[in-house]
Amino acid sequence: MIVAGVMSGTSVDGIDVSLVRVSRSSARAQPALEFLGHQTFPYAGDVRRRILVSMNSPRASVADLARLNFLLGELYAEAVLATQKRLRTRADLIGCHGQTLYHQGTQADFLGRRLAVTWQTGEASVIAARARLPVVSDFRPSDMAHGGTGAPLVPYLDFLLYRDRRIGRIALNLGGIANLTAIPAGASLNQMVAFDTGPGNMVIDALAEELFGQQCDLDGKIAAAGRVVEAVVSRFLADVPFFAQKPPRAAGREEFGREFAREFLHALRPLGAMRRSPFSGGTAIGVAPAVRKRDVIATATALTVRTVADAIRRFVPRKGNFKEIIVSGGGARNPTLARWLSEEVRTFGLALRSSDTFGIPSSAKESVAFAVLAYETWNQRPSSVPAATGAKSPAVLGKICYP
Numbered sequence: 295m296i297v298a299g300v301m302s303g304t305s306v307d308g309i310d311v312s313l314v315r316v317s318r319s320s321a322r323a324q325p326a327l328e329f330l331g332h333q334t335f336p337y338a339g340d341v342r343r344r345i346l347v348s349m350n351s352p353r354a355s356v357a358d359l360a361r362l363n364f365l366l367g368e369l370y371a372e373a374v375l376a377t378q379k380r381l382r383t384r385a386d387l388i389g390c391h392g393q394t395l396y397h398q399g400t401q402a403d404f405l406g407r408r409l410a411v412t413w414q415t416g417e418a419s420v421i422a423a424r425a426r427l428p429v430v431s432d433f434r435p436s437d438m439a440h441g442g443t444g445a446p447l448v449p450y451l452d453f454l455l456y457r458d459r460r461i462g463r464i465a466l467n468l469g470g471i472a473n474l475t476a477i478p479a480g481a482s483l484n485q486m487v488a489f490d491t492g493p494g495n496m497v498i499d500a501l502a503e504e505l506f507g508q509q510c511d512l513d514g515k516i517a518a519a520g521r522v523v524e525a526v527v528s529r530f531l532a533d534v535p536f537f538a539q540k541p542p543r544a545a546g547r548e549e550f551g552r553e554f555a556r557e558f559l560h561a562l563r564p565l566g567a568m569r570r571s572p573f574s575g576g577t578a579i580g581v582a583p584a585v586r587k588r589d590v591i592a593t594a595t596a597l598t599v600r601t602v603a604d605a606i607r608r609f610v611p612r613k614g615n616f617k618e619i620i621v622s623g624g625g626a627r628n629p630t631l632a633r634w635l636s637e638e639v640r641t642f643g644l645a646l647r648s649s650d651t652f653g654i655p656s657s658a659k660e661s662v663a664f665a666v667l668a669y670e671t672w673n674q675r676p677s678s679v680p681a682a683t684g685a686k687s688p689a690v691l692g693k694i695c696y697p
Contacts, residue, residue, distance in 0.1 A: 295672075296330070298374045298385040298427075299665025302366075302393045302416075304470030304546055305495050305624055306345050307509065308336035309370060311377040312661040313385060316669040324454055325666060331381040332658035335373045341365070348395055348415075349547050359395075359415070366393055367420030374425050388429045389668025389692075391660070392416035397434075399443030399544035412444045418695040426697045430668035433691040437678045442685030445544035449475040449488040449682045450670075451663040455652055457481060462616035464606065464644070467659065468625025470496040471545050472602055475682065478614030487610060488682030489541035492534075492601035493550040494625050498594045500555035505587040511595070514630025520592030523585060526561050527596050537601055541609055542684035558597075562590050595631050603638040616642075622649035626656035667691055 299312045315328040337345070348354045348362055370390055378384050392414030401408040418431035434444035452465040452475040465475040472494035476487040495510065502508045502516065511517055531537055536549055562585050610616065619639055625631050626648055636646040649656045670677040676688035 295386045295669060296383060297665040297669050298377065298388045299661040299663065299668065300370050300374060300388060300390040301661040301664055302337075302370075302391070303660060304394060305499060306337065306342050306393070306470070307624065308334055309373045310334050310658060310661040311373045312658045312665055313377060313381055313383055314662055314665040316666060325669065327454065327662070327666065329654055329658070329662065330383055331377070332655055332661065333373070333377045333380060334657060335369075335376070341369070345393060345395075350552065363415045363417045364420055366415055367417035368424065370416050371421045371424035374421070374427075385427060387668055387672055388421060388425060388427050389664040389666075389671075390416060390418060390421055390429055390431045391433060391664045392431055394546060396548070397444065397544065397546040398548065399438070399445060410438050410443070412438060418693070422695040422697040428672070428697065429695045430671045430692040431695065432693045433664065433667055436689040436691050437683050437685050440678070440680075440685040440687055440689045442678065442680065442683030442689075443542050443544040444683065446473045446475070446488050446490065446682055447667060447678065447691070448473070448660060448663045449486055449679045450483075450677045451659070451666050452488070453477060453481075453483055453486060453679070454666070455649075455654065456620055460615070461618065462614035464610065464616060464619045465649075466602065466619050466621050468494040468598070468621060468623040468628075468631070469660065470494055470499070470547075471550065472598060472623075472625070474602070474605065474610075476606075476610040476614065476616065478611065478616070481614070483679060484681045486679060486681050487541060488679065489543050489605070489609065490545040491605040492537060492545060493554075493594075493598055494623060495598075495628075496547070496550050497555050497558060497597065498591060498631075500552065501559060501590055501594050504555070504559070505590060510624075511591050511628065511630075514595070514628040516588050516591040517595040517628075517630045518592075520586065520588035520590070522596040523562060523589060523593045524596075526558075526593055527600055529561065530558065530597060531600060531604060537604065542682060558594065559590065562593060595628075596634065598625070598631060599634045599638050602635060603642075606639065606642060606644075616644060618647050619644050620647050620649050620652065622654070622656040622659040624657065
């Protein structure tokens with residue numbers, strides 16, 4: 295079966311579509327994967343801005359949220375159709391993650407109940423009608439209904455791709471949020487450890503846009519020219535409760551979005567140039583030569599590196615013969631982030647590798663993951679990993695819409 299996997303992540307930079315041939319030799323065998331191709335479709339500026347506003351719930355109207363749901367359905371369908379045309383291959387099934395607007399993986403009080411909740415938008419009925427294919431979507435709620443955090447879900451693919459009888463591997467995805475899957479040598483599916491480590495590109499991107507008018511630190515050039523303010527990195531590592539929280543744990547813009555970026559920027563004042571900050575409602579931020587704007591980006595990059603390394607040190611079991619970290623996601627294309635991370639984890643005896651060397655481009659891995667999860671759901675098989683999410687039992691993930 296050929297499955298189109300569709301992913302738009304917390305960085306809100308665009309839509310990734312991968313076509314994957316998935317098959318099983320028997321009911322008990324693991325799925326076999328053949329990567330057929332991948333394409334990325336950047337969001338238009340006004341669409342990206344609308345999504346970011348919608349993530350800031352006090353500013354989002356119900357009408358606009360409904361409109362965005364249907365708009366994204368149209369955009370996802372167009373992306374799938376364009377990818378099929380370019381690769382000259384038609385899919386049999388679509389697996390669409392949708393755009394996360396809100397994720398609260400742990401229970402909190404609401405109207406007399408304790409609830410964990412999530413919301414991925416992008417109307418699957420529209421995708422199915424436009425692409426004329428069945429669509430599996432809304433993957434996370436089923437795991438949460440079984441007591442899990444709803445994230446991460448990519449460990450199922452990590453296990454298929456990276457498990458090795460002799461060495462342990464850590465699969466690290468550097469998206470808006472960074473998450474890892476630790477697969478000990480010879481591990482079974484329920485022997486893995488997986489969790490979100492904290493910010494990946496999210497804080498870097500927010501500050502690059504605020505200070506430089508860029509969506510990201512392209513090729514890590516700004517951070518490479520800057521100086522890391524170690525005192526600020528150490529302070530946030532010590533003071534942010536999430537970093538000490540034991541797995542299972544999941545994070546999103548609720549933890550590391552605009553408000554966190556504003557607090558991080560405030561900790562690095564005074565800056566080397568006067569300008570007005572959208573984080574502070576347009577009020578001016580301070581002026582002094584002590585910390586330059588490029589130092590802010592360098593320090594945010596160092597925070598990502600240190601939180602990943604700290605999570606490995608604290609929560610990845612020492613047993614397991616871990617030798618490699620396999621990096622994917624947008625952060626894998628940031629040479630400064632990759633170099634600093636390589637230097638940091640070398641002290642643990644770990645070598646950094648790209649997921650590209652395993653046949654899956656780093657930018658395609660998450661969309662491939664949701665193609666595989668959709669295939670398993672279509673065949674009524676569970677694909678959640680309770681060891682990663684904390685669920686009481688494995689779950690068949692997602693809902694199916696027919697054209």
